[in-house]
Amino acid sequence: MQQPPVPRLPQIGQQMQQQTVPGVKLSVNELRGTTRFNDLHEELQKVIENVDNFILNQIKLQEDCLTVSPKIENTSSQMAPDVEYCTKSLETIQSSLENDAQSIAFAKNLVKTDAVNAKLSFRAIQNLKQPLQFHQTDLWTTSTSSYSQGPSFSDQTAEEGASRNIVEYFSKQAEEMTRTLDTYKRNITEVETYLKDVESNTMQQMQQMMFSRAQDGGGKGAEDQVRELAAVLRDFEAGIMGVAAKVGSAREQVQEVMLDPTEAAGTRSRRYGMP
Structure with missing residues (x-):
């Protein structure tokens, strides 16, 4: 009788190879809480x-x-101070540009007016060069007939604010000088008022110093008192000298306008950048 074959035990490597089954890759719909990363x-x-x-x-x-x-x-x-500084600088520049624009506009109008006045002056000079019987009297009158005749300018050629004849020209110059003198008088009045205020404040400080010295009962030495009094007097002198300089400058300008109006007009022209 033939014996059945004895079963043999498989080796360890062979058993693991038989049990290893290639895994199935899982998709999103098949994810679970226990799904491993390698199975995805x-x-x-x-x-x-x-x-x-x-x-x-x-x-x-x-x-x-x-x-x-x-x-x-x-x-x-640190940006806040910089922003504030830039804002102030921008406002200053804008104000300067506005002032410059106004000065330029004023200078342009002044140039146009001076050009028309120069033409009028040239016509007057040419008129004076001619013999007496050829003089044109309309140049010196303010009548309406002169506007349509020889030397005076018509409405088309005359600029705004320009003079049409010699009389009108000098009348405008006299009015301008009067306004300038009024301005100087107002400035002098303001300076004198300021000087009175400075004097009043100085006297008040001196009285306060004397009162405080009396309250202290002579506690301060003589040198300290002299030093304080000298400081007050120096401040008072500096204020007086500053105001006196302004008053003297204003008076000199008034005298220049009164004695030499041509030079005053040139000074005003140079103020606006004109030659």
Whole structure:
């Protein structure tokens, strides 16, 4: 009788090879809480890796922001004075530009008026050069007939504010000089008022100093009292000298206008950048 074959035990390597079954890659719909990362589909693994890397990058950026935040706060605290300075500078520049625009407009009008007045002067000179019987009397009159005749200018050629004849020209010059003198008088009055205020304040300070010295009962030495009195007198002298200089300058300008109106007009022209 033939004996049945004795079963042989498989080796360990052979048993593991027989039990290993290639795993099935899972998709998104098949995910579970116990699903391993290696069991996922390759595309899904790449998506998860990208999300993980993005989170790590955001954490790194957050750490960088925490590091830079103190520097930004320090820089921001210094911006407010700079902004205020830039705002004031901008306002100053805008005001200067507006003043320059007004000065330029005034200079343009002054040039136009001076050009027309120069033409009138040239016509008057040419008229005086001619013999007496050829003189044109309309140049010296203010009648309306002179506007349509020889030497005077018509409405089309005359600029705004320009003189049409010699009489009108000198009348405008006299009015301008009168306005200038009135301005100087107002300035002198203001300076005198300011001088009176300075004198009053100085006297008040001296009285307060004397009263405080009386209250102290002579506690201060003679040198201290002399020093305080000298300081008050120096301030008073400086105020008087400053006001006196302004008054003297204003009076000199008034005398220049009264004695030499041509030179005063040239000074006014140079003030606006004209030769």
